[in-house]
Amino acid sequence: MDRYKMLEEIGDGTCGCVFKAINIETYEIVAVKKMKRKFYFWEDCMNLREVKALRKLNHPNIVKLKEVVRENNELFFIFEHMECNLYQIMREQQRPFSEEEIRNFMSQVLQGLTHMHTNGYFHRDLKPENVLVTKDVLKIADFGLAREVSSAPPYTEYVSTRWYRAPEVLLQSSTYTPAIDMWAVGAILAELFTLSPIFPGESEIDQLYKICCVLGTPEPAVFPKASNVSLLMNLSCAEISPANLSDIIPNASLEAIDLIMQLCSWDPLKRPTADQSLQHPFFHVGMWVPYPLRDPLELKLNNKGPKPNLELNLWDFGAEPDDCFLGLTLAVKPSVSNLGGKLMFVLN
Numbered sequence: 001m002d003r004y005k006m007l008e009e010i011g012d013g014t015c016g017c018v019f020k021a022i023n024i025e026t027y028e029i030v031a032v033k034k035m036k037r038k039f040y041f042w043e044d045c046m047n048l049r050e051v052k053a054l055r056k057l058n059h060p061n062i063v064k065l066k067e068v069v070r071e072n073n074e075l076f077f078i079f080e081h082m083e084c085n086l087y088q089i090m091r092e093q094q095r096p097f098s099e100e101e102i103r104n105f106m107s108q109v110l111q112g113l114t115h116m117h118t119n120g121y122f123h124r125d126l127k128p129e130n131v132l133v134t135k136d137v138l139k140i141a142d143f144g145l146a147r148e149v150s151s152a153p154p155y156t157e158y159v160s161t162r163w164y165r166a167p168e169v170l171l172q173s174s175t176y177t178p179a180i181d182m183w184a185v186g187a188i189l190a191e192l193f194t195l196s197p198i199f200p201g202e203s204e205i206d207q208l209y210k211i212c213c214v215l216g217t218p219e220p221a222v223f224p225k226a227s228n229v230s231l232l233m234n235l236s237c238a239e240i241s242p243a244n245l246s247d248i249i250p251n252a253s254l255e256a257i258d259l260i261m262q263l264c265s266w267d268p269l270k271r272p273t274a275d276q277s278l279q280h281p282f283f284h285v286g287m288w289v290p291y292p293l294r295d296p297l298e299l300k301l302n303n304k305g306p307k308p309n310l311e312l313n314l315w316d317f318g319a320e321p322d323d324c325f326l327g328l329t330l331a332v333k334p335s336v337s338n339l340g341g342k343l344m345f346v347l348n
């Protein structure tokens with residue numbers, strides 16, 4: 001790590017501290033994520049199958065991991081540096097974003113997600129802080145919780161940010177699919193209009209309550225295998241009716257409201273995939289598309305979106321520990337150079 005001079009701390013997350021740094025040989029500005037836990041063996045951090053798969057995640061809307069360095073049992077990730085994140089942008093925004101700006105933001109997030117999902121990974125902790133921004137370019141970051149579609153322990157409770165957590169995760173459903181990322185996209189899309197979170201739960205039960213206040217209580221049959229479904233049963237007794245989303249997000253067009261409602265469907269199978277979302281009329285304003293907009297009221301009463309082709313929902317969790325680090329074995333080129341006690345993976 002002698003090649004890098006740390007300039008300032010720019011983030012302190014669960015798994016690591018992130019620093020802005022300069023490569024003193026090339027003068028390139030980078031972001032260095034120093035993992036908080038020690039890594040005594042490369043095997044702790046590398047899994048060839050995942051390495052191979054994650055190398056595929058090379059996309060303009062996914063933050064680029066340039067290098068992985070293990071030195072003195074400490075692990076460092078060298079990423080391309082981004083100016084700020086979407087949370088900071090929203091916090092500093094003095095006026096509502098125009099729909100055109102929101103369309104631009106969301107289409108980039110969805111393109112990154114399409115790439116990730118079609119390559120067999122899903123993020124699991126999508127939130128505005130994990131969407132990095134430089135000028136007009138957005139990139140998805142923080143794959144600390146990313147999962148291979150075909151791996152992960154069963155029922156593992158993982159720490160994703162509550163406000164963007166899908167109901168099936170809150171209810172500890174037996175299977176999670178890439179549709180949990182699509183829920184988060186819906187919540188972020190709504191927030192881009194109002195500049196405040198749509199489901200700001202203060203606890204897990206409050207989170208479900210806040211969702212019920214917007215969507216109304218769901219059919220219990222939606223989550224047949226959820227182990228925490230009693231939480232929902234308690235709320236269902238109250239029979240909360242759905243709100244009119246246009247009242248909550250008055251500056252959103254009907255197209256935007258329709259997309260948010262589809263993405264924030266209780267039933268994960270009714271959420272459009274990232275790819276399908278990009279085909280939604282919201283992204284094709286001014287173009288004729290053979291896609292009938294549904295009445296939002298009718299949607300709320302009878303929440304039947306088009307059946308997404310969620311090929312990725314048939315995965316099976318394996319038995320690996322739910323390690324924060326796992327997903328960060330991304331995109332690592334399996335060409336190792338051993339530099340006198342320092343191990344380094346250089347990325348494409």
Ligand SMILES: Nc1ncnc2c1ncn2[C@@H]1O[C@H](COP(=O)(O)OP(=O)(O)OP(=O)(O)O)[C@@H](O)[C@H]1O
Pocket residue numbers: 010011012013014015016017018031033063079080081082083084085129130132141142143144
């Ligand atoms: N490539 C980057 N360029 C600029 N800033 C970054 C970069 N990567 C991360 N950051 C900043 O550091 C913060 C924390 O990074 P990150 O989310 O990767 O860490 P983490 O430990 O996994 O966090 P979390 O608690 O969200 O899981 C981000 O919200 C972002 O503001």
